[in-house]
Amino acid sequence: MSLGAFTRVDVTRTHLELRSLDALRGVPAPSVSGTLRRLHPIRAAEYRALYTLVGERWLWRDRLVWTDAELDAYLAAPNVHVWLLSVAGATAGYFELQQHGNDAVEVMYFGLVPAFIGRRLGGWMLTRAVEEAFALGARRVVLNTCTLDAPQALPNYLARGFTIVREERYLLDVPASSA
Numbered sequence: 001m002s003l004g005a006f007t008r009v010d011v012t013r014t015h016l017e018l019r020s021l022d023a024l025r026g027v028p029a030p031s032v033s034g035t036l037r038r039l040h041p042i043r044a045a046e047y048r049a050l051y052t053l054v055g056e057r058w059l060w061r062d063r064l065v066w067t068d069a070e071l072d073a074y075l076a077a078p079n080v081h082v083w084l085l086s087v088a089g090a091t092a093g094y095f096e097l098q099q100h101g102n103d104a105v106e107v108m109y110f111g112l113v114p115a116f117i118g119r120r121l122g123g124w125m126l127t128r129a130v131e132e133a134f135a136l137g138a139r140r141v142v143l144n145t146c147t148l149d150a151p152q153a154l155p156n157y158l159a160r161g162f163t164i165v166r167e168e169r170y171l172l173d174v175p176a177s178s179a
Contacts, residue, residue, distance in 0.1 A: 006173040013146040013170070014154060016162040017104075021134040023161040027123035032087055034121060036128055039082045039094075044071035047082065050094055054111040058149050059174055083132065085112075085125050092116040095129040097136065105133035107143035111150070122156050130160065148174070 018024060039046070048071065051063050063071065074080060079099035085092045093112035099105050107129055112122055133141040143162070145153045158164075 005176055007176045008171050008173050009148075011146050011148055011170055011172050012167055013144055014167050015144045015165045016142065016157050017165050018130060018141045018160070018162045020140075021131070024127065024130050025159060025161045026127040026131075027120075027160070030120045030124050032119055032121065034092060034124070035086045036083055036125070037086075039084050042075050042082050044068040044075065047071060047075055050082075050084070050091065051109065053091065053113055054093060055109065057114055058111065060109070081132065081136070083129070085116075085121065087116060087119075087121070090115075092121060093125055095125060097129065097133050099136055099138070103137070103139035104142050105136050105138035105140075107133065107141065110143065110153075117150065117152070122152060123160065126156055126160050148172075 044066075045068070048064065051060060054060075066074070075082065081097040081099075082094060083097075084094050091113055093110075093116060095110040096108040097105050098108050110126065110129060112125070130141050141162075142165075143157065145157065
């Protein structure tokens with residue numbers, strides 16, 4: 001159904017979890033020299049640029065509506081951890097972890113810059129995200145993905161040992177050029 005400049009699409013969101021570090025089927029570091037470092041502190045403008053660079057293609061928009069003050073407060077919270085992947089000095093991707101009070105750490109965002117997709121970095125970066133989550137004291141790591149994400153996302157999560165907890169379907173209006 002077309003709504004002017006938007007198209008309504010059927011989306012499936014898949015919720016996954018990994019219950020122990022032992023269940024992780026990790027991937028060794030790729031032959032490409034990548035550096036992973038925590039960005040702390042990170043300000044709203046820097047975060048928003050990274051979020052857009054990685055997520056624009058997949059229609060990430062949730063954080064774009066936050067004010068700078070809201071985003072700065074969130075990013076300064078002690079339970080939020082943003083990690084940047086660089087390859088040869090270029091931004092290649094990032095992941096964001098959020099510790100919850102129920103002993104879970106959630107992978108809030110995870111992705112690669114389009115130019116780095118297909119270079120065998122995603123499995124390794126997910127391995128490192130899970131390792132960092134358990135290092136924070138997680139008893140389980142949770143995340144969700146949807147059919148708007150990269151087609152490699154769900155297979156990568158399952159290959160690393162995540163299991164599907166539940167799925168939900170919903171309708172979403174997306175820009176017609178994205179459908």
